[in-house]
Each structure stands twice: as C-alpha cells, then as structure tokens.
Amino acid sequence: MSALRSIGPLRWLIRNPIWGFVLLVFVFFSIASDHFFDFRNFQNIMVQTSTIGLIALGMTLVMINGNIDLSVGATLALAAAFAVDVQSWAAFATWGNWQILPAVCMALLVGILIGALNGIIVWKTGVDAFIVTLGAMLGVRGLVFVYTGEQSFYAMNFAYSDFSYSSVGPVPSLALIFILCTIAVHILLSRTVHGRNTYAVGGNREAAVNAGIRVGPHMVWNFMLLGFLAALAGVALSTQMGAATPNLGRDYELWTITAVVLGGTKLTGGKGDIIGTFGGVLAIGILRNGMNLMQVPGFYVYVILGSILIAVLFLDKQFNRRSKGEIRV
Amino acid sequence: MVLTRMRASGPMVAKQGILLAFVVFLIVFTFASDRFLTVENFLSVFRQAAIIGIMALGVTIVVIGGNLDLSVGSMLSFATVLVVDLHDKIGPELAIVVMIAATLCLGAVNGFLVGILRLNSLIVTLGMLSAIQGFVLIYSGGQNVDIVDQAGTWFRFFGRGAVLGIATPIVMFIGLALIFNVIMSMMPFGRKVYAVGGNPTAASFSGVPRSRIVFVTYLISALCVALAAIVLGSRVMGSQNNVGQGYELQVLAAVILGGTSLLGGAGSILKTVLGVLMLAFIQNGLILMGQPYYTQWLVTWVVIIVAVWLDVAAKRGKLFSPIA
Numbered sequence: 001m002s003a004l005r006s007i008g009p010l011r012w013l014i015r016n017p018i019w020g021f022v023l024l025v026f027v028f029f030s031i032a033s034d035h036f037f038d039f040r041n042f043q044n045i046m047v048q049t050s051t052i053g054l055i056a057l058g059m060t061l062v063m064i065n066g067n068i069d070l071s072v073g074a075t076l077a078l079a080a081a082f083a084v085d086v087q088s089w090a091a092f093a094t095w096g097n098w099q100i101l102p103a104v105c106m107a108l109l110v111g112i113l114i115g116a117l118n119g120i121i122v123w124k125t126g127v128d129a130f131i132v133t134l135g136a137m138l139g140v141r142g143l144v145f146v147y148t149g150e151q152s153f154y155a156m157n158f159a160y161s162d163f164s165y166s167s168v169g170p171v172p173s174l175a176l177i178f179i180l181c182t183i184a185v186h187i188l189l190s191r192t193v194h195g196r197n198t199y200a201v202g203g204n205r206e207a208a209v210n211a212g213i214r215v216g217p218h219m220v221w222n223f224m225l226l227g228f229l230a231a232l233a234g235v236a237l238s239t240q241m242g243a244a245t246p247n248l249g250r251d252y253e254l255w256t257i258t259a260v261v262l263g264g265t266k267l268t269g270g271k272g273d274i275i276g277t278f279g280g281v282l283a284i285g286i287l288r289n290g291m292n293l294m295q296v297p298g299f300y301v302y303v304i305l306g307s308i309l310i311a312v313l314f315l316d317k318q319f320n321r322r323s324k325g326e327i328r329v
Numbered sequence: 330m331v332l333t334r335m336r337a338s339g340p341m342v343a344k345q346g347i348l349l350a351f352v353v354f355l356i357v358f359t360f361a362s363d364r365f366l367t368v369e370n371f372l373s374v375f376r377q378a379a380i381i382g383i384m385a386l387g388v389t390i391v392v393i394g395g396n397l398d399l400s401v402g403s404m405l406s407f408a409t410v411l412v413v414d415l416h417d418k419i420g421p422e423l424a425i426v427v428m429i430a431a432t433l434c435l436g437a438v439n440g441f442l443v444g445i446l447r448l449n450s451l452i453v454t455l456g457m458l459s460a461i462q463g464f465v466l467i468y469s470g471g472q473n474v475d476i477v478d479q480a481g482t483w484f485r486f487f488g489r490g491a492v493l494g495i496a497t498p499i500v501m502f503i504g505l506a507l508i509f510n511v512i513m514s515m516m517p518f519g520r521k522v523y524a525v526g527g528n529p530t531a532a533s534f535s536g537v538p539r540s541r542i543v544f545v546t547y548l549i550s551a552l553c554v555a556l557a558a559i560v561l562g563s564r565v566m567g568s569q570n571n572v573g574q575g576y577e578l579q580v581l582a583a584v585i586l587g588g589t590s591l592l593g594g595a596g597s598i599l600k601t602v603l604g605v606l607m608l609a610f611i612q613n614g615l616i617l618m619g620q621p622y623y624t625q626w627l628v629t630w631v632v633i634i635v636a637v638w639l640d641v642a643a644k645r646g647k648l649f650s651p652i653a
Contacts, residue, residue, distance in 0.1 A: 309459070
C-alpha cells in the first residue's frame, strides 16, 4: 500500500482499473440490494471467494512466468478427496480430532506433488505448459474418479466441517487463511529475490537464463506453490461441504484464470501483481454474491463475467497500443 | 550416443510418431481383447468419435491459423439445445437453418474479437465459453429439451440413419475431413491460413488479408460445431443444457495429439482425424479390457505429453530441454 501514498489514489486506480470496477459494483449493490451492505454478508463473500482466491494467488505467479496451469480444478478435487478420506483410515482411528492433521498434510502433499510433476515435465521436456497441464487436467481428474470409485466421501469427524464455521474474532477462519496467504504471496512476489526472478523469467526467458537464473527449477517452485494452494483450496472447500465429491472444482481453472486476467496479469508473462489478482477475485465474488441477493438467476453471471473478461482485454489492448506504439500492419 | 541416434531417427518419429503410436495401440488392444478387431466394433468407434471429430476439424483450422477456440463446448450445448428445441416449434428444416445461422453468429463474434480486434484468442474464447453457457441456460430456463415425435421425424437421419449402409455420422465426419483436407492443402485459402499462423506479420506484408482469414477460420469452426450439434441432437433426440461441457478439451486433446502445433502454421486435417480416432480407440480398447471408464483419461494424459514431447524433441534434436 506504500504505492498508494507515493502516486496518489487516482493514478493508482488508473493503473489498477479492476479496483475501480470493484468499487463500482460494491457501491451499486450497496444501493440496489437491501441485504448487501451488511457485515455478515461481507464475511460470506470472503469465505465464498477464498477457494478461487487461494488458487488465483498461485496462478498469478505461474502466469507471470509465462506459463499456465489448467489442472488446478482436478488437483483441488484430488486433495479434497484425500483430506476427507484419510481421516477415516484405520491407522488414525484412535487419534481423535488429531486424525485431521495427517489428512490435511496428505492432501497438501498431493497438491505439491502434482505441481512438481507438472513443473518438471514443463522444464525437462520443453512442452508448452498449456498442453502439459491440459493433459494433467484430464489425467488427474481420472485419478480422482479411480481413487474415489466415483463416490462422494463424507467427513466422519465433525470437527472437520465445524472448522468452516469457526472464526477468529470477527473474521471467519477460512477468510483469515485466504488473507494471510494473500499477504504472504504478495510479499514473496514484490519483496524477495524469487519474486524478482518471477518477473524476469516471464519478461524475457533468454535474458533470465543469461543473467544466471535457474529458470527450470524456478518454474517448478512456482508450480509447486500453485499445487499447494490448490490443495489448500480443496481442503477449505471440503470443510465447507463436509464432503468431497469427484466433480469438485470443475471449471475452477476457468474462474481463476478469469480472476487473474481481470487483475491485469498478462498471459504472455512478465506483468501482473497480487493486488490486481485480489481485486479480480473480489470482483467476481461481489458480482456473484450481489446478483444472488438481487435474485438474478445464476445464468446471467456467466454472461456478465464473460463479457467483462473480453471488455477488460479490449480496454487493456487500447491502453497498451497507445503507450507502446505497436507496429500496425 | 543416445542423442545422435535421436537426431537421426528424429524426423521420422516426428512425422509419423502419431501413426506409429496408433498402430502400437491397435496391436495391443487386438491381443488384449478378442472383441476389439471386428468390423462392428470399428464402426461403432467411428460413430462415437464422429461428434468430437467433426468439431476437431474446425478447431484444427483455427489452431493452424495461430489461435485457439475454447468456446466450442459451450457452442455445442447452444446449437444442440437450439435445434432440438426449435424442431418441434418450427419444424426440422427451419430449425436447422436457424440454428446454423445463430451458431455462425457466435463464430463471427469470436472471429471479430480475435481477427479484427486482435485480442488474445485464449481469453476471448474463454470469455465466450462462459457467456455462451449463460445464453444456453437463459434460453432454456435451465430445463432440458427434447423432441416429442422421435420415430416420425426425418431429423433422425443424421444421428440414427445410414447412407449406403454406413451410419450418417461416419459419412459426415469422413466427408467433411476430405473436403477440409482439400481446402487446407490444395486451395489458396488453406495456404493463407498456414501463412497467417506461421508468421502473421510476414503474411500481412505478402498481401494476405490476415484479419479476414482469421475471421473465416472461426466461422468454419462454428459451422463444424453446428453440424456436430445436428448429429448429437438427432442421435439423442433431446439435449441437456450443458451437454457440450468439457468437449473443448477433448477436442483440443485430439488436435494436439494429431501433431498440430499450438503456435500455429503447422498441422494437418488428416492427422487430426488420426488423433480423434486414437483417443476413441483408447477409450474403446480400455473399456473392452474391463478397465474402469476413467482409466482412459489417465492414458490420454500420458499419450498427449509423450506425443508432443517426441515432436518437440525431434525438432530441436535433443530429448531434454536445454533450459538450465
């Protein structure tokens, strides 16, 4: 937020147009709906957005690298299945509430492993991340169905599903986890060597190699971070439901990519930040929540989100063309 | 040693890798199941592959032109719901005409945004995927649609009928593949698509109307979706409102497996047909072997990555990427 002080709020808003949009929909729904401007509802929005938000944080880093990950939805489902299933393994039967601990650890580990696998394949084979993770999206989803036997798992330990209702002071636990992760990833991206390298690799891979950055392992780390966050989102989502279904997280890759692109991250890499992504996530969350409260059928959200995505791309192109002076042919 | 051998055999593997893999799979499945290598089974696989196959033909042309089309899945839902719903209201002939026109409009929107405005095709078609799914739900009110008089309508010809003893979907798929193959490899339009996909700037300077070419590739893609929707609607005689969900990925998987480069400028229609058939035979073979349905996705995962890896490796002459 130091950026805010140095350049003034108006110019900051121009650089982060998505926050202007967040402000707009916030004001709009506050006036248009009776139930929107309410602290309980804000808590709701934060919990609802935490799932997509967590994934979007990791996706931002991977996309700044110039990669993409389509397998996050499937990773989320696999992690959720492990988190719910491992609790009821006989080995942990006598552990009481502590049986949740190995289950969650296992889920997070699975997420990290899938991320590492994607990253290593991208690094070693040189195949485009889009293709690698498209394959993984199908394959990991297949794993979910094979592992669960096409059944839903239900959490036997009620402490697990109770967690989603718990809160620290006025802030729901799930929202708190999301906010803490946002701050951590923001610091990672803007204040550390790893963050600098992330921009360098995405901006110009050749130059990054020549500057002595180990590009391959760097990308693997980012994929692992994304896998971890996707798994965490899976755990968060399954605590809310007290269950894990094999179809969990379908289309989440689309929602997260939408959120990240709305936040100003470039698909070509080298540009983007967490503040923007957070704005993108909030925009989607507020829009969905507000339209829900106004009893607009959920169908319209798809149309509006799709249109906004294309509009943002169009506006962005207009701004960039002016500043860069792209060759017109 | 390994590397030199790689280099020598590289071009061959790159050119015919998919064909080799295809033959290997056929042999494995033939030995694993005695019901695999029969005319009936092959025809049924072809029939099942036809819908994804017809869509994949159009997407191949878009991808050769250097763009992506992720909206085909939603578009398939849209077209199928529309044609099935209108069938009982205005009759099959008009329903087909209206549906094709409406689907072409969606293709034109894609083409306008990507071709004329030069926006990123991945994001545009992602946005369209979401928006079109919304349209379908609004149009159908979240209800599923179906055709009441299923036996009496000639509309059943497309999904359940046959031409000279061969099921119509197969005839449509193979016929379209041959037509598009001629267009792409022998006609000026096809060469222009390759030129635009290979190097857009160079193509523009050589006088190829880049914007218009990309626009038309999206129209072709939409047309293919419309034809696939006719087959699907006619076969099921009804439609869920999200029937095409996830099709875009299977279509893309088939296109990639066929060796079409996502960077554009390379690929061929006939190889896409191979990719489509290979995915269909993997699914069919695994099911005949008694494997759970979802095992095919695991196999697809491995096959896609290995196929593209070999392709990439052959081009650079090294198995592993040189990135540190």
